[in-house]
Amino acid sequence: MSQSVVHLLDLPDEILLIILKKLNNIDVLYSLLNINNERLYLLAQERTFSNILNFVSIDNNSSIDHRRLDWFCINILPKIHYNVEFLISESVLLKCLLLAGDYPNLTKLELFNFKQEIALNHFTSKCYNRSMMFNTTDYEWFLVTFV
Numbered sequence: 001m002s003q004s005v006v007h008l009l010d011l012p013d014e015i016l017l018i019i020l021k022k023l024n025n026i027d028v029l030y031s032l033l034n035i036n037n038e039r040l041y042l043l044a045q046e047r048t049f050s051n052i053l054n055f056v057s058i059d060n061n062s063s064i065d066h067r068r069l070d071w072f073c074i075n076i077l078p079k080i081h082y083n084v085e086f087l088i089s090e091s092v093l094l095k096c097l098l099l100a101g102d103y104p105n106l107t108k109l110e111l112f113n114f115k116q117e118i119a120l121n122h123f124t125s126k127c128y129n130r131s132m133m134f135n136t137t138d139y140e141w142f143l144v145t146f147v
Contacts, residue, residue, distance in 0.1 A: 026053065033079065045083075070096075088112070
């Protein structure tokens with residue numbers, strides 16, 4: 001019986017996207033935007049992987065440590081910030097994530113482990129509003145969900 005060897009990069013983009021969509025998008029972005037392969041780099045920047053970013057730990061396998069978070073905020077979010085429409089975060093990560101770039105398409109922000117009065121203080125602070133680079137006073141397009 002003859003065996004053929006097929007490498008991941010031998011697959012067409014459509015099949016690679018199907019495979020990558022089955023994975024956690026934070027992991028895909030972190031992994032593929034850190035390597036020196038232009039094809040995978042371009043695939044990882046697809047809106048599919050960057051329109052919803054969930055930084056809340058679902059289980060031990062998907063938790064993001066501080067080293068990865070720093071790398072994400074410094075090197076990845078500035079490249080994909082314009083694709084982000086929905087950001088899910090815990091309170092301890094929020095400031096880092098929001099300061100990583102402006103988010104012109106952000107329409108929903110879901111916060112976990114965040115007291116409402118503290119959130120309102122953050123979003124009404126003049127200094128913080130300038131840093132976030134998006135208008136939080138336009139409540140028609142900006143929704144914050146407290147969970």
